[in-house]
Amino acid sequence: MKADLETPRIDRGLDDVYVKETKICFIDGEQGRLLYRGYDIRDLAEHSSFEETVFLLLQGRLPNRAELERTKSELAAARTLPPSVLKLFRSMPEHAAPMDVLRTAVSYLSGFDPERADSTRAANMRKAMRLVAQLATIVATYERSRKGQRVLRPDPKLGHAEDFLRMITGKRPSPERARMMDVALILYADHAINASTFGAIVAASTLADLHSTVVSAIAVLKGPLHGGAIEAALSAIEEIRRPEAAEEYVVNALRNKQKIFGFGHRVYKTYDPRALMLKEYARKLGDLQGDSTYFRIATAIEETVVRELASKRIYPNVDFYSGLVFHGLGIPSDLFTPVFAVARVSGWTAQVMEYWEDNRLLRPLDWYVGPKDLEYTPLDERA
Ligand SMILES: CC(C)(COP(=O)(O)OP(=O)(O)OC[C@H]1O[C@@H](n2cnc3c(N)ncnc32)[C@H](O)[C@@H]1OP(=O)(O)O)[C@@H](O)C(=O)NCCC(=O)NCCS
CATH class of the missing domain: 1.10.580.10 (Citrate Synthase, domain 1)
Structure with a gap:
């Protein structure tokens, strides 16, 4: 452990940390x-x-x-x-x-x-x-x-x-x-x-x-x-209800700084290959059911998110189309x-x-930023 005078680099979210x-x-x-x-x-x-x-x-x-x-x-x-x-x-x-x-x-x-x-x-x-x-x-x-x-x-x-x-x-x-x-x-x-x-x-x-x-x-x-993103992504599709309403929904959500579930990834900065395959299944299931409304809403969401967040390289992740696939297979959300x-x-x-095979106890450090010299007040003397 380092001596505590100098603030260490803090890896919030462990974005670039390799542990094994x-x-x-x-x-x-x-x-x-x-x-x-x-x-x-x-x-x-x-x-x-x-x-x-x-x-x-x-x-x-x-x-x-x-x-x-x-x-x-x-x-x-x-x-x-x-x-x-x-x-x-x-x-x-x-x-x-x-x-x-x-x-x-x-x-x-x-x-x-x-x-x-x-x-x-x-x-x-x-x-x-x-x-x-x-x-x-x-x-x-x-x-x-x-x-x-x-x-x-x-x-x-x-x-x-x-x-x-x-x-x-x-x-x-x-x-x-x-x-x-x-x-x-x-x-x-x-x-x-x-x-x-x-x-x-x-x-x-x-x-x-x-x-x-x-x-x-x-x-x-x-x-x-x-994992909870799958259900949240389908909820948005259900709430939008019509493909024509998707663009406005997304633009408003982004304006209000809301996340669009099923998009973005810590590692992928392009299309998640799993999302591409699941999208195809979602399309097929829509065709099999003779109703592709949800699929069309989903693609309209995708187009808007990808266009609006192009500079942040946000694309559908695995959880966006999987909800449609599970739904189409008869699985409750x-x-x-x-x-x-x-x-x-x-x-x-x-x-x-x-x-x-090469175990080591995972025990990271946190940097204490609270007070260090507080005097203990007996219970009766506290406000
Ligand atoms: C998965 C996720 C947490 C990974 O993101 P991350 O590496 O922590 O990246 P951040 O959340 O810091 O996002 C970076 C930027 O992109 C934006 N962004 C990322 N995902 C976004 C999303 N789904 N909708 C809108 N904006 C998004 C963030 O707001 C942030 O913008 P800012 O730099 O202007 O603040 C994030 O993309 C997210 O919350 N997605 C929605 C939940 C989801 O689908 N999870 C399943 C993942 S498989």
């Missing part, structure tokens, strides 16, 4: 490129599945056919939750936010994990698979339980994304919709040391267990500057951020396990 090396995720914010383990996200979106991407993130390489089949079976088998989770859901306050329920349920499930006392890498790898499998079932089960609908058991014959969507909506999605869900999960699976991953790593650095790191990440993801977590848990656990 990684081989998991690379973002080129200037070119709009995103790689998982060296593979371009566009290739993964075209050719991979969520299960394969989970293997890639956790194991560091693409699986062969037998390994992929094993990954699928392992995830499918782990999707079933202990029955008492339903009791937990029913004991939650009415109208509990799904993100709060998800965070609570992951905490709760930590006590049921068969390897809760084992923190070896092999046990953590198995726990990571269980967490990836279970988060999907938690979100879907809570959705149906809170609405008084029949809770659907996981179907191990279906892929992760397809089964997740089926368990939420109550009907098996078309192959096209199942594939959109699958790709959305791939696109959300990791994004380097973003705020929630950093939250997970702070917890990991104390050698807390894997479940605790995921609880920490879910807590951080909830805020509207991070307060589940958008939980769906983000359902995908990102693969990245969180991969990143945490990588961090543990």
Whole structure:
């Protein structure tokens, strides 16, 4: 620690601070490129599945056919939750936010994990698979339980994304919709040391267990500057209602110094490649539904923001069009951020396990600017 006479440089927001090396995720914010383990996200979106991407993130390489089949079976088998989770859901306050329920349920499930006392890498790898499998079932089960609908058991014959969507909506999605869900999960699976991953790593650095790191990440993801932006972006679209009203809405919001949710990024200074792919899905879903009003509002917002904020290099981020895609797939808006977590848990656990390979307690400094010589006043003498 430095002697305290000279004010140190304070890195508010840690914008340019590197805290670790990684081989998991690379973002080129200037070119709009995103790689998982060296593979371009566009290739993964075209050719991979969520299960394969989970293997890639956790194991560091693409699986062969037998390994992929094993990954699928392992995830499918782990999707079933202990029955008492339903009791937990029913004991939650009415109208509990799904993100709060998800965070609570992951905490709760930590006590049921068969390897809760084992923190070896092999046990953590198995726990990571269980967490990836279970988060999907938690979100879907809570959705149906809170609405008084029949809770659907996981179907191990279906892929992760397809089964997740089926368990939420109550009907098996078309192959096209199942594939959109699958790709959305791939696109959300990791994004380097973003705020929630950093939250997970702070917890990991104390050698807390894997479940605790995921609880920490879910807590951080909830805020509207991070995962909460998806819901906020769709709310704006709903509020605008007509494509012709979008430009005025954006111009007024910017004049009032409001942020437009789903735009801007700490790292991307151009189009987020994930946003471009999700925009295409949002367009397709609008066409499939025979109503592209929301899509047209969204593109009008995009045009205005990109034009008005050109000098600040603000473009749509992943959360702008994903809300439209999730909405089009029949997912209620307060589940958008939980769906983000359902995908990102693969990245969180991969990143945490990588961090543990060279762990160091994260313990930054803050610069004290308060008084130092106050005299203690006894309680009776205070005004
Ligand atoms: C994500 C975000 C927090 C990253 O931004 P950041 O690196 O902290 O950058 P700042 O918030 O300091 O923004 C830099 C400038 O661009 C403006 N800006 C950034 N995002 C903006 C947005 N979505 N709408 C309007 N203005 C925006 C800021 O007002 C600021 O302007 P100023 O320099 O005149 O004060 C920010 O873009 C944001 O709040 N976006 C909306 C929330 C969102 O979509 N989050 C999901 C991220 S994946």
